[in-house]
Amino acid sequence: MQTIANEPERALLLGVDTGEYDADASLRELEALAVSAGAKVVGSVLQKLEAPSPAAYIGAGKLREVRAFCADNEVDLLIADGELSPAQQRNLETETKTRVVDRTTLILDIFAARARTREGKVQVELAQLQYRLPRLSGQGKGLSRLGGGIGTRGPGETKLESDRRHIRRRIQALRAELQKMEKRRGAYRARRKKTGVQTVVLMGYTNAGKSTLMNALTAAGVLAEDKLFATLDPTARRLRLPNGACVLLVDTVGLVRRLPHKLVEAFHSTLEEAVDADLILDVCDVSDPEVETHMAVTDAVLRELGCADTPVLHVLNKSDVPHPQFLPPAGHDAVAVSARTGAGLAELLSAIERRLQPHFARVTLLLPFAKGGLLAAVRQNGRVLAEEYLPEGVRAEVIADTALLDTLREYIQ
Numbered sequence: 246m247q248t249i250a251n252e253p254e255r256a257l258l259l260g261v262d263t264g265e266y267d268a269d270a271s272l273r274e275l276e277a278l279a280v281s282a283g284a285k286v287v288g289s290v291l292q293k294l295e296a297p298s299p300a301a302y303i304g305a306g307k308l309r310e311v312r313a314f315c316a317d318n319e320v321d322l323l324i325a326d327g328e329l330s331p332a333q334q335r336n337l338e339t340e341t342k343t344r345v346v347d348r349t350t351l352i353l354d355i356f357a358a359r360a361r362t363r364e365g366k367v368q369v370e371l372a373q374l375q376y377r378l379p380r381l382s383g384q385g386k387g388l389s390r391l392g393g394g395i396g397t398r399g400p401g402e403t404k405l406e407s408d409r410r411h412i413r414r415r416i417q418a419l420r421a422e423l424q425k426m427e428k429r430r431g432a433y434r435a436r437r438k439k440t441g442v443q444t445v446v447l448m449g450y451t452n453a454g455k456s457t458l459m460n461a462l463t464a465a466g467v468l469a470e471d472k473l474f475a476t477l478d479p480t481a482r483r484l485r486l487p488n489g490a491c492v493l494l495v496d497t498v499g500l501v502r503r504l505p506h507k508l509v510e511a512f513h514s515t516l517e518e519a520v521d522a523d524l525i526l527d528v529c530d531v532s533d534p535e536v537e538t539h540m541a542v543t544d545a546v547l548r549e550l551g552c553a554d555t556p557v558l559h560v561l562n563k564s565d566v567p568h569p570q571f572l573p574p575a576g577h578d579a580v581a582v583s584a585r586t587g588a589g590l591a592e593l594l595s596a597i598e599r600r601l602q603p604h605f606a607r608v609t610l611l612l613p614f615a616k617g618g619l620l621a622a623v624r625q626n627g628r629v630l631a632e633e634y635l636p637e638g639v640r641a642e643v644i645a646d647t648a649l650l651d652t653l654r655e656y657i658q
Contacts, residue, residue, distance in 0.1 A: 270538065302337060357370075451499025501542070
């Protein structure tokens with residue numbers, strides 16, 4: 246028996262420069278996304294226009310050039326650096342005789358390939374179906390395609406052959422399942438707060454080295470590869486600080502510029518870890534010339550999540566090969582590290598320790614029987630580890646919020 250390896254799809258990238266953002270940088274990132282999805286990029290086309298053509302995304306003259314290039318270079322796939330309407334996608338495919346996907350479809354495809362946990366798969370499928378539902382009309386024979394390349398992984402093309410009502414029912418079922426998972430995740434977070442466990446969340450641009458840093462700090466064994474979105478599902482591990490205290494370190498999904506809104510919506514429960522975090526580590530790849538743009542993307546997502554008041558520590562990763570023009574952001578806390586070599590990790594742990602204020606404390610209370618209601622307040626906002634009834638009152642060993650304990654100072658032994 247002879248095994249024949251599948252050849253990677255030969256992809257041509259299409260971009261339109263309207264001046265709204267750095268189109269060259271966006272096209273470079275699209276190439277990295279395509280390679281991460283398993284494609285071989287054979288060229289790129291960038292056209293300056295006031296707005297993308299409503300007919301075929303690019304102009305008629307450029308479309309003829311693309312058609313000739315596809316024919317001469319055996320191009321299997323066109324990837325547009327923007328969201329395509331069904332008409333734009335259909336016209337591009339008709340004119341070039343080549344399959345077409347857009348940036349959002351590409352990112353969703355990568356997420357579908359990376360998802361491992363049930364929650365991750367549900368989030369990806371929900372985002373894919375929400376994106377595809379309004380695009381069902383007018384796709385014609387495209388709905389009969391079976392998945393065999395980039396942009397067709399995940400829930401499968403057979404779902405697109407179903408009618409809108411069936412897909413809406415599936416979306417409702419996925420949302421209901423995701424809500425149950427969100428409740429469970431919320432219960433875990435509430436339990437951590439009651440037991441006084443502080444949480445440190447790793448955020449940052451994709452491929453900044455978050456998983457490598459997670460492994461270096463906790464030996465988590467998380468997959469770490471030099472590709473975009475190498476890991477997707479969140480991972481939580483215990484991290485011991487120099488003072489002996491333990492905190493929970495949570496790795497989250499990587500970010501990317503112009504992240505599809507449906508993806509942010511579907512992964513909100515995962516990103517919500519940052520909302521309740523005691524400290525956010527913004528992991529930045531300082532060897533990347535686009536590092537400042539990447540940091541701005543992370544800041545924007547954190548603002549969207551409502552994390553403006555959460556302390557942020559910038560972790561300048563890959564500092565062993567820094568970009569020569571990069572300077573740490575003014576007025577921001579920053580620690581330079583190399584997760585690969587281990588340089589700066591001790592300084593990082595000390596910086597985490599300094600910035601984590603103890604929100605909870607473990608004390609012993611002696612409450613008179615007349616103040617028994619105070620113990621109920623402790624149960625509601627903390628945890629009672631042990632209690633003993635004595636002639637003078639109730640002695641209880643508790644973990645509770647320091648603000649509450651301040652009001653009980655006279656009863657602390």
